[in-house]
Amino acid sequence: MSTTLDIRNLHVQVEGKEIIKGLSLTVRGGEVHAIMGPNGSGKSTLAYTLTGHPRYEVTEGSVTLNGQDLLAMEADARSRAGMFLAFQYPSEVPGVSVANFLRTAINARRGEGDEISVMEFARKLRAKMAMLEMDDAFAGRYLNEGFSGGEKKRNEILQMAMLEPKVAILDEADSGLDIDALKIVANGVNQLRNPELGVIVITHYQRILRYLKPDVVHVLMNGQIVHSGGDELAEALEEKGYDWIKEDVNGR
Ligand code: ADP
Numbered sequence: 001m002s003t004t005l006d007i008r009n010l011h012v013q014v015e016g017k018e019i020i021k022g023l024s025l026t027v028r029g030g031e032v033h034a035i036m037g038p039n040g041s042g043k044s045t046l047a048y049t050l051t052g053h054p055r056y057e058v059t060e061g062s063v064t065l066n067g068q069d070l071l072a073m074e075a076d077a078r079s080r081a082g083m084f085l086a087f088q089y090p091s092e093v094p095g096v097s098v099a100n101f102l103r104t105a106i107n108a109r110r111g112e113g114d115e116i117s118v119m120e121f122a123r124k125l126r127a128k129m130a131m132l133e134m135d136d137a138f139a140g141r142y143l144n145e146g147f148s149g150g151e152k153k154r155n156e157i158l159q160m161a162m163l164e165p166k167v168a169i170l171d172e173a174d175s176g177l178d179i180d181a182l183k184i185v186a187n188g189v190n191q192l193r194n195p196e197l198g199v200i201v202i203t204h205y206q207r208i209l210r211y212l213k214p215d216v217v218h219v220l221m222n223g224q225i226v227h228s229g230g231d232e233l234a235e236a237l238e239e240k241g242y243d244w245i246k247e248d249v250n251g252r
């Protein structure tokens with residue numbers, strides 16, 4: 001079944017304050033959507049709302065994944081339904097290896113009695129690491145402990161590869177990365193692109209989009225998508241900033 005994430009007229013409050021103010025967006029399998037916007041415009045709020053963070057209160061609108069009502073589900077059910085959020089600042093988990101963490105995460109999704117076999121897991125891990133051009137030794141390291149910025153991001157991409165989500169959201173996956181690490185993230189996502197996976201890349205900067213080549217670029221301002229366009233929009237934003245859009249919107 002092909003993937004469709006459908007967000008309609010979404011309104012979200014955080015601690016009584018409305019942050020997302022009527023946002024609509026449809027993301028289908030095979031598509032990469034970039035969401036850009038100034039700081040504080042609600043980008044992370046959207047990411048956390050979609051993945052079910054309890055702090056974000058939806059007051060109006062709907063979100064469905066292949067017709068299923070996501071908003072009615074707890075965060076873990078959403079994850080099982082295929083939602084994935086790559087963290088901006090992944091935490092260190094000493095004593096838990098990358099491989100162990102991944103196996104636990106996969107089994108949490110599959111549920112009791114349906115655990116992945118050790119053999120199958122090892123085979124899958126090896127295949128995904130090869131695809132992402134990662135060294136085998138990486139799997140034995142403790143999660144994020146002493147990882148460089150690039151390794152942390154790589155690990156997030158490996159998680160995405162192993163969990164095979166339907167919708168992957170990357171919130172500022174590019175912040176604080178040097179150009180090599182940036183390419184790793186972009187290449188990783190490009191490798192994982194497939195007709196069943198919709199990707200939402202949230203970013204403040206245009207840099208990563210040069211490698212990712214999104215199908216659509218949206219500008220989020222003040223809790224609404226105020227403009228959507230192709231690849232060229234990202235470049236225009238890089239050159240001219242967001243002010244011209246602000247004026248455009250106000251001038252309507
Ligand atoms: P962006 O990711 O686009 O920079 P955010 O979604 O993080 O924007 O924030 C949008 C607005 O919501 C900001 O004004 C921010 O202060 C507020 N906000 C977001 N999360 C919280 C929170 N957990 N508690 C209080 N305010 C929040």
Ligand code: MG
Nearest residue numbers: 043044045172
């Ligand atoms: Mg943010």
